[in-house]
Amino acid sequence: MIRNDKQAVNDRNDGTKLKLSLKNAVxxxxxxxxxxxxxxxxxxxxxxxxxxxxxxxxxxxxxxxxxxxxxxxxxxxxxxxxxxxxxxxxxxxxxxxxxxxxxxxxxxxxxxxxxxxxxxxxxxxxxxxxxxxxxxxxxxxxxxxxxxxxxxxxxxxxxxxxxxxxxxxxxxxxxxxxxxxxxxxxxxxxxxxxxxxxxxxxxxxxxxxxxxxxxxxxxxxxxxxxxxxxxxxxxxxxxxxxxxxxxxxxxxIVQFAIAKEWDIATFGMVSFALVTAQSIVVFINQISMVLFPLLKQSERSKLPVVFHTMGSSISLPVMLLLFLFYPLQVGLNLLLPNYTVGISYLAILFPICLFESRTSLLLSSFMKTFRKEDAMMKINFFMVFLSILSTIVTIGIFRDIELGLFSIIALLALRCVIADIFVQRLISLNDFGELVQLLVSAVIFIIASWFIGGLMGWLIYGIYLVLAILVRRKQYLVSLHVIGQSMKDRL
Structure with missing residues (x-):
């Protein structure tokens, strides 16, 4: 009886310590x-x-x-x-x-x-x-x-x-x-x-x-x-x-080449577009970071579910964010009339949000969980090598800034694909629906915003967005349910 009482006290103490530890971590x-x-x-x-x-x-x-x-x-x-x-x-x-x-x-x-x-x-x-x-x-x-x-x-x-x-x-x-x-x-x-x-x-x-x-x-x-x-x-x-x-x-590397080959005003235009696009990524990272601690305490057998849930919770908000590009473009053109060239480049660079968010938040997190930092480093170095080659061709030979910016999106998309395949193999998963949707979203967005542009381009991407959400609505509803349940359990 005394032994059981002592065990109960120890269990309570352990539970109290765990709660304090979790509270401290939060x-x-x-x-x-x-x-x-x-x-x-x-x-x-x-x-x-x-x-x-x-x-x-x-x-x-x-x-x-x-x-x-x-x-x-x-x-x-x-x-x-x-x-x-x-x-x-x-x-x-x-x-x-x-x-x-x-x-x-x-x-x-x-x-x-x-x-x-x-x-x-x-x-x-x-x-x-x-x-x-x-x-x-x-x-x-x-x-x-x-x-x-x-x-x-x-x-x-x-x-x-x-x-x-x-x-x-x-x-x-x-x-x-x-x-x-x-x-x-x-x-x-x-x-x-x-x-x-x-x-x-x-x-x-x-x-x-x-x-x-x-x-x-x-x-x-x-x-x-x-x-x-x-x-x-x-x-x-x-x-x-x-x-x-x-x-x-x-x-x-592309920015270095543009700084070397063009004047400072041109570099400023390109940098403005990149800074604006990457600032959006920073916001997404801060918002989405909250989801990871809620879901990462999972058994290995549940990692495929976690992967799906996190993937959907990241990609859906970013796809919705791309829909806001046209009003953002109109507002920036009114606010900064001298930067219309740099603002136009956003139609190419905005999909950075799609690939960088998935890579940094989802894929890198899973690689760290499996202690595969070396693999991520090798993937990054391979992409740097490709970046050098593409920059030589687009900037060095053709001297075309727009081609250089397109190469940035292509390289980030390729890195996302390679890392996605690697992670899915780690967790014995073979479902690339979310990844394919991101790739299609980027292509549709660039066609609508860069090649068509204006209100018509915005309407085209809006129609695609509605269809894309309808196609994967079950997955998005499941993700929202899992996230809501996780938050409820922790409160």
């Missing part, structure tokens, strides 16, 4: 989701506001800086990723602070050396003053932004997600406030936007450094041990970082 997830949503909203809002106040050339230089700086984030070569992977799950008390102190300052020294190399390259090899300034500022990110990235990764790894979230939100809001202050006081050039960018990054770096002062301002470990630790972090994180960069390069 709270941390909410912090991260809220922070990234605020960041996405701020980025998208400024992406649409800035072109109103800058001329096409100034906006082009600003987009060139954003484009290059997006790759500068990975100038840690996986060092920060390695720390995140190795220390994930630890608490602040478990952390070896002298070791992390030495890692941080060695990392700072490394990034400062990179900054000097990038600055020398800009000074020696670039003749255009504006491009020289932009590359110099990209290098400056190594010492202003990347140290903050390392500290953010560290906070996430030891569970201090709220501090990470606050820092991210403050940086984005401060950046928006400074940009608006410069714009409305008549300082309407890309130079002031870069200053706003650095001020927001620098201030939040100082704030984060103060929060981590027990790590940054303590006694370190011997340099030889610190080098050994750095080697381990780079070895572990390099693969993950490289897979991410390879994914970015599928689109980035």
């Amino acid at each position: 709270r941390k997830f909410s912090y991260s989701l809220s922070a990234n949503t605020v960041s996405a909203v701020a980025t998208t809002t400024m992406g649409l506001l800035i072109p109103i106040f800058l001329d096409v050339a100034q906006f082009g230089y600003w987009q060139l800086y954003i484009f290059y700086a997006g790759y500068a984030v990975y100038f840690h070569f996986g060092w920060a990723d390695g720390i995140y992977l190795r220390y994930g799950g630890k608490t602040s008390g478990d952390l070896d602070k002298p070791e992390m102190h030495s890692q941080f300052w060695l990392y700072i020294f490394f990034e400062f050396c990179l900054f000097l190399l990038v600055s020398m390259y800009a000074l020696i090899f670039l003749k255009d003053i504006d491009k020289r300034l932009i590359v110099f500022c990209v290098g400056l990110n190594c010492v202003v932004y990347l140290p903050r990235v390392m500290l953010q990764y560290l906070l996430q790894s030891i569970g201090q997600v709220s501090e990470y979230a606050r820092n991210l939100v403050h940086e984005r809001l401060l950046n928006v406030a400074l940009m608006l202050a410069f714009i409305f006081t008549g300082r309407r050039s890309y130079h002031y936007l870069i200053i706003a960018d650095f001020l927001s990054k620098g201030i939040t770096l100082i704030w984060l450094s103060y929060h981590c002062r027990d790590i940054l301002f303590t006694r370190g470990i011997p340099l030889s041990l610190s080098f050994r630790e750095a080697r381990e972090n780079l070895k572990i994180g390099f693969k993950l970082m490289f897979a991410t960069v390879a994914s970015m390069l599928i689109i980035g």
